[in-house]
Amino acid sequence: MQFPALQPDSLGCEAAQQLPVAVVNEQHCIVQLNAVAGQRGIALNMALGTAAALCPNLQLLPYQPQLQLNILQSVAQQLYQVTADIALDPPDGLYIRLCNMLQLYQGLAGYWQALSRELKLLPYRYYYASGATPFAAKCLARQQLNLLTGEPDALATALNHSPLRFTELDTDSQQQLQRLGINTLGQLLALAQAELARRFDSSLLSYLGRLRGSFYHALHYIKPEHSFSRYVELLYDIIDTAVLSKPLQALLQQLEQQLQRINAACHQLQLSLLFRGMPAHRLSIGSAQGEYRAANWLKLCQLQLDKLKLTEPVSGLQLEVTAFVAQQSQSDDLFQPVPGAVSPLQLVSLLQARLGYHCVSGLTLQNQHLPEQASQRPLPLLAGKSAVTALALRPAFLLAKPQQLTETVEISHGPERLCPDGWALDAQRDYFIGRNSKGQWLWLYRTAQQQWFVQGIFS
Amino acid sequence: MSALLEQLARRQLVWQGNSQHTAYQAVSSGYAELDQQLAGGFPASGLIDIQTGPGIGELRLLLPYLQQQQSSGRLLVLISPPAQPCADMLCAAGIVLSQLVIVTPKTSKDALWAAEQCLQSGCCASVLLWQVPLKLAQARRLQLAAEQGAASVILLRRPMDGLSLPVNLSIKLQPHRQGVLLSVQKRKGGWPAAPFLVDMQNRWPGLCFTTEQHWQARRKAS
Structure with a gap:
C-alpha cells in the first residue's frame, strides 16, 4: 500500500x-x-x-x-x-x-x-496492489495499478510488464540494464541467474530472489503502542484558553479511540502548551480513577486551563500519556441506585483540578500521643491503619500554632500530662479542658514554665 | 374555590396539614429531645442552616447524625474548616476517616463551587460548609444540588440577621453549661420552636459541667 x-x-x-x-x-x-x-x-x-x-x-x-x-x-x-x-x-x-x-x-x-x-x-x-512477495506487491502498488487479486497469472502478467523504474534497483543498474535492451521486469526475470551474477553485483540478485520469493524477506510487524503522544500545530496562535479547548478536544478524542481499542484507561496526561518565544508550559492533569472518555478529560483540562493566565499566544499543543492501565469497571448498587454518575475518585480529581492538589486532602489517625502528630493529612480516600484506637477527649480542631491564653476560663477537666519524649521534662505539658466566658470549650495546656496556651477548640 | 386552592397549591403558597410528614426524610440526631422537637431528626438531604458561635458544641451536636449519614458508604466533605481537623475526635465519634475529604479552598467562590460539585456528584452524604457568605440565589442552588445528589449540606455560620434562606431546617445555637441551647428558627413542614436545652451530659460528660459543679460555681461567685 x-x-x-x-x-x-x-x-x-x-x-x-x-x-x-x-x-x-x-x-x-x-x-x-x-x-x-x-x-x-x-x-x-x-x-x-x-x-x-x-x-x-x-x-x-x-x-x-x-x-x-x-x-x-x-x-x-x-x-x-x-x-x-x-x-x-x-x-x-x-x-x-x-x-x-x-x-x-x-x-x-x-x-x-x-x-x-x-x-x-x-x-x-x-494506491494498493497485492503480490506473492512484498517486493512484487510494492512494485505493482507504485505503478498505481490498484490491483487486488489472488490469481497468480494476472499478478505475473502485471509484474512482467512492469517498467524497471518502479523496482528497488539503483539507478546505475537500471541504466546498465536499459543499455542491454532490458526495459521490463519480465525480460529481467527471464534471464538465467548465473549469467546475471557474472555481470551484476549481488544486490540485483538479492532483489530478484526476494521478488520471486526464493529468498526470505524479513518484515518487522508493528505492535500496538502502550503510550500516546500527539502534537497538533495550531493554524493560528491562540491566546484565549477557552478557544484552546477545540483543538484539545480533537487530541483527546484520538486518545479516547486508542484507549477504547485496547480497553485501557490512563491516570495522568501531560499537556504542553508550546509558544513561539517562550519555553513550553507543561500541565499535568490527573484523574484518580483511571479515565478514558474524552469528555471527562476535557472537563478536567478546562478547569486547569481556566486557572492559567497566558502571556503569549499558544502555537502548538502536545499531549502525552506515558502509562496506560487496565480499565476497571466499578460495580454499582443495584437496589439503591445513587443519582449522578460520578464516583468518589472522579469527584476528588475534579476538585483537585480546579483548587489544586494540596487543597484537597483526607485525614488519617496515627499511633501518636502528641496532638500535632496524631492527625495527618494525606491524599484523600486512602484507608489508614485501622488498629489505631482514638484517644478520648480530643478537640475537634487544632490551631495551627498554639496561642497564648488571654482570658479567664473555667477548668472542667484535667490535668493530662503529655511529654514529647521521656527525658525532655522541660517540654512536658499539662492539658486541661476549659470553658471561656463566650461558652467556647478550649483545649489548654500549661508548660513547665507555668505559661498557658490554647491549642484546640472543642466544637 | 377549589380551583383557586389548586392554583395556590401549585405555586407552593399553601401548605396542607397532611403533607407535613412528607416535607423531608428525617435521620435521627442521636439526642432524644431534639428528635422530638424536629419530628424525627435532621433532614437526610437539603440545606441545613446552623447559626452558631465557634466552639460551643455545634459539631458535637451533629456528629451522631453525620456518622449515620456516612454509614451508607458515601463521603463526608468538610469545606473550609476553621482550623486543622483532629483525627482522634472524629474517629472516636465513629466517623470513617477513609470516607472523609477535607477541602480548603482559597476563596469563598471556590468553596461554593466545591460544595455544589460534591452535592451534585451523588457520592457525598453530607457536606459541611463553614463561614461562607451565602446569597439567596446561591442557597437555592445548593438546595437544588443537594436534592439532586440526595445529600445534605450543613452551613455553619455566625448568628446574623438577614434574609431568610430557602432551607429545610434553620437552627440557632447558644452556649450552655450542660450542652447547647437550641432554637428552631425555621423548619420545612413544621413550626419554629422556643429555645430548649440539648443535654450532652450523657454523651460528652467531659465537656459539660454537672449541676453540682454549677451550684458550686454559683456559691463561689456569690
Whole structure:
C-alpha cells in the first residue's frame, strides 16, 4: 500500500484543501502534492522554479521525514484494528500480510471491504496492489495499478510488464540494464541467474530472489503502542484558553479511540502548551480513577486551563500519556441506585483540578500521643491503619500554632500530662479542658514554665 | 374555590396539614429531645442552616447524625474548616476517616463551587460548609444540588440577621453549661420552636459541667 501525499493530506482544515499545496525537499524538488496542485499542472519531481511559474499561489511545505513517519505509524495503528500483520515501509508505504486474514473475512472481497472502511476514515490518498512477495506487491502498488487479486497469472502478467523504474534497483543498474535492451521486469526475470551474477553485483540478485520469493524477506510487524503522544500545530496562535479547548478536544478524542481499542484507561496526561518565544508550559492533569472518555478529560483540562493566565499566544499543543492501565469497571448498587454518575475518585480529581492538589486532602489517625502528630493529612480516600484506637477527649480542631491564653476560663477537666519524649521534662505539658466566658470549650495546656496556651477548640 | 386552592397549591403558597410528614426524610440526631422537637431528626438531604458561635458544641451536636449519614458508604466533605481537623475526635465519634475529604479552598467562590460539585456528584452524604457568605440565589442552588445528589449540606455560620434562606431546617445555637441551647428558627413542614436545652451530659460528660459543679460555681461567685 502506497500513500503518495501524506503530508499535504494531513492538513485537516477545509481551507488548506482548496489551495494548491506541495511539499519540497532540500533539493528544491517537488516530492508530494495535493489534488488541487495536480490540476494546476504541477507534477512530481518538478523543480521549484517551474512549479512556481505554473502556479503563483502554490503553498509550499518543507519535507519532514519524522512527521511523515509519524503519520505513517498512525495509519498503521488505525489499520491494526482490522488486520494483524502490518509492517512499515518508510517513507510512504505499508506492507500488509493478507494470507492469514482471509479466513477471518471469508475471502479477499470481505477483507478489502473492512480495510477500505478503515481507510475511508483517514484523509490520505492511497494506491494498493497485492503480490506473492512484498517486493512484487510494492512494485505493482507504485505503478498505481490498484490491483487486488489472488490469481497468480494476472499478478505475473502485471509484474512482467512492469517498467524497471518502479523496482528497488539503483539507478546505475537500471541504466546498465536499459543499455542491454532490458526495459521490463519480465525480460529481467527471464534471464538465467548465473549469467546475471557474472555481470551484476549481488544486490540485483538479492532483489530478484526476494521478488520471486526464493529468498526470505524479513518484515518487522508493528505492535500496538502502550503510550500516546500527539502534537497538533495550531493554524493560528491562540491566546484565549477557552478557544484552546477545540483543538484539545480533537487530541483527546484520538486518545479516547486508542484507549477504547485496547480497553485501557490512563491516570495522568501531560499537556504542553508550546509558544513561539517562550519555553513550553507543561500541565499535568490527573484523574484518580483511571479515565478514558474524552469528555471527562476535557472537563478536567478546562478547569486547569481556566486557572492559567497566558502571556503569549499558544502555537502548538502536545499531549502525552506515558502509562496506560487496565480499565476497571466499578460495580454499582443495584437496589439503591445513587443519582449522578460520578464516583468518589472522579469527584476528588475534579476538585483537585480546579483548587489544586494540596487543597484537597483526607485525614488519617496515627499511633501518636502528641496532638500535632496524631492527625495527618494525606491524599484523600486512602484507608489508614485501622488498629489505631482514638484517644478520648480530643478537640475537634487544632490551631495551627498554639496561642497564648488571654482570658479567664473555667477548668472542667484535667490535668493530662503529655511529654514529647521521656527525658525532655522541660517540654512536658499539662492539658486541661476549659470553658471561656463566650461558652467556647478550649483545649489548654500549661508548660513547665507555668505559661498557658490554647491549642484546640472543642466544637 | 377549589380551583383557586389548586392554583395556590401549585405555586407552593399553601401548605396542607397532611403533607407535613412528607416535607423531608428525617435521620435521627442521636439526642432524644431534639428528635422530638424536629419530628424525627435532621433532614437526610437539603440545606441545613446552623447559626452558631465557634466552639460551643455545634459539631458535637451533629456528629451522631453525620456518622449515620456516612454509614451508607458515601463521603463526608468538610469545606473550609476553621482550623486543622483532629483525627482522634472524629474517629472516636465513629466517623470513617477513609470516607472523609477535607477541602480548603482559597476563596469563598471556590468553596461554593466545591460544595455544589460534591452535592451534585451523588457520592457525598453530607457536606459541611463553614463561614461562607451565602446569597439567596446561591442557597437555592445548593438546595437544588443537594436534592439532586440526595445529600445534605450543613452551613455553619455566625448568628446574623438577614434574609431568610430557602432551607429545610434553620437552627440557632447558644452556649450552655450542660450542652447547647437550641432554637428552631425555621423548619420545612413544621413550626419554629422556643429555645430548649440539648443535654450532652450523657454523651460528652467531659465537656459539660454537672449541676453540682454549677451550684458550686454559683456559691463561689456569690
